[in-house]
Amino acid sequence: MRRRLVQVLPPRLRDALSSRLKPLHPDQGIAARAFDRAFYLKANPDVAASDQDPLEHFLRFGWLEGRDPTAEFSVRAYLEAYPDVADSGVNPFVHYLTNGRPRIRAPQSPYGFRYEVIERLTPMENRLPNGPPPPAAADDILTSALAVSHGGLAGLHITFSHDDYTVHLGGLQTSVRREAERLAERGRDHLHLHPARPWQVVRAPGEAEPLGVVWNGRAVGLFDAATVARVLSRVCAADASGRSFAIHSLLGHEPDQTADILAAAGLSAGVFWLHDFASLCAGFHLLRNDVEDCSAPPADSAGCGICIYGPWRARHVDAHARLFERLRLTVAAPSHTTLDLWTARATFPVAGTVVVPHAGLTPKAPAPVAGSRPFRLAYAGLPTAHKGWPIFRALALKFENDPRYEFLHLGARGDATLPMTFQAVTSGMAEALTAAQPDAVLVWPLCRETFSFVAYEAVAAGAAVITGPDSGNVQAFVTETGHGRVLPSEDALVSAFTSGEILELSRAQRRPMLYDLRYSALSLDLPDA
Structure with a gap:
């Protein structure tokens, strides 16, 4: 368990816990009184997918990883407020329940929260997946899945993003989900591809990673990019006039593999969405060191020289340049302000640009x-x-x-x-x-x-x-x-x-x-x- 101490805890607390950690006592009866199983599973989809009992996971591993047992209780804030609890190795939630539920607040830096953010910055290389990639499935499994189709793949729509939109929450995931719902209403097939593990950067050639496949809203499994391309080339008819694609995020994808998959389906013209600014920098929020808006200055600027994302910017710009060179992409932005900034900074060849707001307002009644x-x-x-x-x-x-x-x-x-x-x-x-x-x-x-x-x-x-x-x-x-x-x-x-x-x-x-x-x-x- 000591090896699983979470990165989000300050080093002082991690060291204290690691050196003084005691074996877990049978605290299930105490914690069960207030533990929120539904919240824990919702907040930790990896636990939900593992068939582990959520309370047992929290007591054995979760609190050491900084996972909260309820929406109202912060493991980190409690341990920072009570160093003696951190030093003792006692589960903080159990201590909270058995010691009069003391009111605590996490201490704040006198220099402001931005200083705290910078202090806890993780080097980019430490944010990449560790270890070998998970195993990929064989061609026949994907072929069998695609055989169950709405219309023989004639109206196939392929999307790419950084994760499985059916599992994770967020604005981008909501966008893909709504796109998927409209496709289903129209009787069109939807193939969604995402990296098997979370990547905060685009993949470079040679960095292996299978792709998660979601077919018409159902997860099928993990497959190598070459497998996806090979199967699509076999099952897609030559006429691709009814097919389409949209790239919602290239994070975790390798651009040439992405273009190869689309070519296998007979596609080269599609949509590239600006849900963020990952095409301009690995810091896709354009926040210098996660605290200050930078507006994507020239890569050789002094600002990029002091930013944690600076050394990784060329990887993102070069990767997106390859993508735009191989495909005919219309850049779609959800707002004019987003498109204006992007067009002022990007130099990629585009087929066109368009603004499509994600939502609009229609008056209903007085509030x-x-x-x-x-x-x-x-x-x-x-x-x-x-x-x-x-x-x-x-x-x-x-x-x-x-x-x-x-x-x-x-x-x-x-x-x-x-x-x-x-x-x-x-x-x-x-x-x-x-x-x-x-x-x-x-x-x-x-x-x-x-x-x-x-x-x-x-x-x-x-x-x-x-x-x-x-x-x-x-x-x-x-x-x-x-x-x-x-x-x-x-x-x-x-x-x-x-x-x-x-x-x-x-x-x-x-x-x-x-x-x-x-x-x-x-x-x-x-x-x-």
Whole structure:
């Protein structure tokens, strides 16, 4: 177990636990009283897929890996707050349940959360998969799967992304899922390909990795890229006029293998989506050292010279250049701000460009306005730094005792130590926001959002959006529609709460509307799709 100590824990805690770790006691009876099995399986799909008992996994391995037992309990925060518990090797959740449930908060760096992010940066080479790749299946298994088809593969649509959209959550996965749903409605076959393991970079020639195959929404197995190409060349008829493809992410893929697979299906013209900026840099959020927007400067700039992603940038640019040279790609962006930045920085040959927003708003009815209550500010989503969680957290702590405000977090994982209400939400965020009736949602990412479903979901629920100047399409959306406020800095955000200026965004003053969200079919909304 000591070898499985998680990287997310600070070295001091890892060392303490590793040197003083005691054998696990039979604590199942204690932990079972509060352990959230459904949350644990949802948050850890690898455990769900392994047939292990989730509680037993948490007690034996999970807490050492930094996995939380419930949405409200943070293993890391508890161990940082109580070093004696970390030194003892006792399971922190069991200690929490048997010692009066003490209220704790993770200590913060006096230099700010960005310093903490930089301090915990992991070298890129350490983020790549370790060990040999998993074994790949034989041709006949894939051939048999593809034989069960909606239309003999005449209308086949092939998609590529960095993971299995049927298992993982996120904006990109939601986009592929919606594309898959529309394909099914039209009776078209859908072949989705993703790397077997998580890759944060494109693969270079010679880096072996089988591809996970999802066929019409069902996982089939892992296959070598050559196997996928060989099988497609056998089962696809010569007429490819009804087929299409979309590359949603090249992370974990090798560009020549990708082009070879498409050639086997008779395809060379398709769509390349800008869900992020991985085609410009290995730091696909364009965050220098994960804390500052960089706007993709020239590769030989001083900024790239001090960035952890700088040495890996050429790999990404060269790989995407090979992809664009071999294929005729139309670049599709979910927003004008995204396409404008990309076209200003990229030098790849493109067949065309198009903007297709992921969603739109249709007025439905006046939003309900609560009676006298504090201004309710919400954060929607996972509590991650690049999405602005530390900024929301700091607001909640600073105005904890201010009767004018209350704070709400909706997401899959919360922190019970903070002065806010937590509501577990793993799907249906728009509906959850509508029910919660926040006055505003803080959407303050450190990175340029290419679209931001959360911003649209917030407005659909009658909430205003509060954001900063470097938030990409969030800033553009709020500026163009007037659904909220763009503030110039984090200091200005705090000042707006201190002075009470932010109260102008209350529902009582705005009298907002509720909206229906119209979701795009993505690639299928393009001409000739």
